[in-house]
Amino acid sequence: MPMVRTLALFLASALPAFAQQASDTLAPEAPTAPAAFGSLSPAAAAAMETRDSGRPVEAEDWMVVAANPLAVEAGAEILRSGGSAADAMVAVQTVLGLVEPQSSGLGGGAFLVWFDAATGAVTTLDARETAPRAATPRLFQTPEGEPLEFLDAVVGGRSVGTPGTPLLLEEAHRRWGRSGWSDLFDPAIRLAEEGFAVSPRLAGLVAEDPEGLSRFPATAAYFLPEGQPLKAGALLKNPDYAETLRRLAAEGADAFYRGPIAEEIVATVRGAEGNPGVLALEDLAAYRVVERPPVCADYRGAEICGMGPPSSGALTVGLILGALEPYDLAALGPENAESWRLIGDATRLAFADRGRYMADRDFVPVPVEGLLDPAYLAARAELLRGDDALPEVAAGTPEWDHAGLLAPDESLELPSTSHISIVDAAGNVLSMTTTIENGFGSRLMTNGFLLNNELTDFSFRTHAEGWPIANRVEPGKRPRSSMAPTIVLRDGKPVLAVGSPGGSTIIGYVAQALIAHLDWGMDVQQAVAMPHLVNTFGPFQIEAGTRAEALSQPLADLGYDVKPVDLTSGLHAISLGERLQGGADPRREGIALGE
Numbered sequence: 001m002p003m004v005r006t007l008a009l010f011l012a013s014a015l016p017a018f019a020q021q022a023s024d025t026l027a028p029e030a031p032t033a034p035a036a037f038g039s040l041s042p043a044a045a046a047a048m049e050t051r052d053s054g055r056p057v058e059a060e061d062w063m064v065v066a067a068n069p070l071a072v073e074a075g076a077e078i079l080r081s082g083g084s085a086a087d088a089m090v091a092v093q094t095v096l097g098l099v100e101p102q103s104s105g106l107g108g109g110a111f112l113v114w115f116d117a118a119t120g121a122v123t124t125l126d127a128r129e130t131a132p133r134a135a136t137p138r139l140f141q142t143p144e145g146e147p148l149e150f151l152d153a154v155v156g157g158r159s160v161g162t163p164g165t166p167l168l169l170e171e172a173h174r175r176w177g178r179s180g181w182s183d184l185f186d187p188a189i190r191l192a193e194e195g196f197a198v199s200p201r202l203a204g205l206v207a208e209d210p211e212g213l214s215r216f217p218a219t220a221a222y223f224l225p226e227g228q229p230l231k232a233g234a235l236l237k238n239p240d241y242a243e244t245l246r247r248l249a250a251e252g253a254d255a256f257y258r259g260p261i262a263e264e265i266v267a268t269v270r271g272a273e274g275n276p277g278v279l280a281l282e283d284l285a286a287y288r289v290v291e292r293p294p295v296c297a298d299y300r301g302a303e304i305c306g307m308g309p310p311s312s313g314a315l316t317v318g319l320i321l322g323a324l325e326p327y328d329l330a331a332l333g334p335e336n337a338e339s340w341r342l343i344g345d346a347t348r349l350a351f352a353d354r355g356r357y358m359a360d361r362d363f364v365p366v367p368v369e370g371l372l373d374p375a376y377l378a379a380r381a382e383l384l385r386g387d388d389a390l391p392e393v394a395a396g397t398p399e400w401d402h403a404g405l406l407a408p409d410e411s412l413e414l415p416s417t418s419h420i421s422i423v424d425a426a427g428n429v430l431s432m433t434t435t436i437e438n439g440f441g442s443r444l445m446t447n448g449f450l451l452n453n454e455l456t457d458f459s460f461r462t463h464a465e466g467w468p469i470a471n472r473v474e475p476g477k478r479p480r481s482s483m484a485p486t487i488v489l490r491d492g493k494p495v496l497a498v499g500s501p502g503g504s505t506i507i508g509y510v511a512q513a514l515i516a517h518l519d520w521g522m523d524v525q526q527a528v529a530m531p532h533l534v535n536t537f538g539p540f541q542i543e544a545g546t547r548a549e550a551l552s553q554p555l556a557d558l559g560y561d562v563k564p565v566d567l568t569s570g571l572h573a574i575s576l577g578e579r580l581q582g583g584a585d586p587r588r589e590g591i592a593l594g595e
């Protein structure tokens with residue numbers, strides 16, 4: 001056993017039992033060995049060891065945490081040479097699009113939360129994919145008006161929204177960049193041209209999806225060369241991606257939204273055999289990144305800030321924490337079923353509000369202020385006063401300056417996506433969740449990257465109970481997201497950046513990590529690694545194969561339908577105290593690196 005791991009296991013005996021167990025027993029989906037990533041720097045290999053041992057990575061000046069060691073190294077290279085967190089993000093994202101193509105990339109969208117050290121301001125940027133102008137509310141319905149089967153809608157051109165990530169890279173660099181734009185693409189271009197070692201996670205996911213990945217020739221040729229799934233450790237090159245990045249580096253994001261790349265995106269979407277889409281050149285040319293007001297909720301004296309609609313992330317996390325505020329979770333502790341009854345039912349109540357009220361605010365009124373009003377949160381908290389699981393939950397009636405009747409939503413969101421947390425030497429903080437939606441998105445590939453299927457985050461039905469659904473498809477609208485990139489402030493200073501992939505379970509993962517850190521005093525590595533218990537609607541999901549299963553019977557006794565499942569979060573967090581501490585989720589392949 002390596003020295004660092006032995007020491008960490010020894011130190012772990014001092015930790016709360018639940019957190020200690022998290023790092024000892026949670027099995028990542030696929031074992032990650034530094035060898036699978038080719039030639040990692042000694043620092044990155046050590047960070048991987050540290051992550052698996054349950055200790056946070058510590059640093060003085062800067063820190064980057066993301067889902068793949070090669071991407072983290074690319075960001076570290078930029079930060080080490082004086083780049084800002086925004087510069088590093090461009091390098092991290094472009095490498096993630098190569099080495100973790102199933103989760104995020106140029107063909108997708110993202111939400112970015114930024115704390116600016118110079119001004120103390122929090123800014124949120126919305127680079128969500130957008131429904132084409134030709135999309136109709138019945139985009140995902142049969143001619144008879146019935147919702148399509150989910151995967152029938154996902155695979156092909158119909159689900160592809162106008163990507164936002166390329167313009168976000170440019171916008172973030174324009175606002176906060178210090179390095180030369182074109183230099184930020186060097187690490188990804190180098191890896192795309194020279195090749196990188198396919199990671200165990202990527203190989204495993206390719207092997208699980210031969211049907212989807214073989215639907216379209218360009219995708220099949222890349223992921224199933226000669227008909228065989230890519231193997232872990234195989235050297236993979238992507239010259240088309242390198243060429244796309246060279247154009248972006250030379251010409252800026254315009255090279256993506258106009259001209260040959262845009263034309264090929266549109267041709268790929270409209271030409272998708274069996275399931276063509278309606279994306280047009282005008283949609284790409286019209287795409288805009290939108291700055292939105294941050295949504296901030298108070299919790300335990302801290303301000304929890306994140307992305308407002310069209311994301312439901314910050315609002316739903318705020319609703320959960322707001323309903324929990326009167327309860328002493330710190331005294332109850334993480335191993336107590338009563339803590340999970342409170343968290344589970346607070347989450348169910350929050351999801352009821354999410355389903356009825358949350359969608360793209362440019363299209364439907366959303367009672368953001370009413371939902372986070374202290375009196376409303378106190379009323380929701382009162383509903384948790386009983387001893388057992390709430391027999392039923394329903395949306396509340398927050399104050400609203402708009403009279404409207406909306407029906408509960410029905411959209412299905414499966415685990416996917418990626419999260420990046422960065423702190424730079426100047427103290428700027430970036431928290432960005434980035435996605436192409438489903439694993440491998442629409443399965444359509446062009447110019448070396450996959451296209452998203454983000455439009456399936458809309459509700460497939462337009463109405464229910466005779467009322468319209470807020471998150472129905474409309475032309476130019478952005479589908480509701482669960483992504484919850486978060487920055488926590490105390491007295492105006494940032495103390496934590498965190499976020500996760502995971503579809504609608506993102507909200508539960510992020511809320512749990514915040515509670516673990518703020519109520520239970522766990523450091524960031526313990527907080528991201530602890531076993532998950534997530535209750536949105538339906539059963540109380542308990543992370544299978546972990547010590548959390550000890551809570552199954554007590555929760556069943558309280559009246560919950562309990563289900564052990566894999567809960568593959570990808571939480572990446574940085575805490576800012578006397579030193580920076582980084583935590584990377586052991587369920588995926590990410591690491592934290594800092595100096």
Ligand code: GLY
Pocket residue numbers: 413416417435436437438454457480481482483503504506
């Ligand atoms: N597609 C994942 C999300 O936006 O929540």
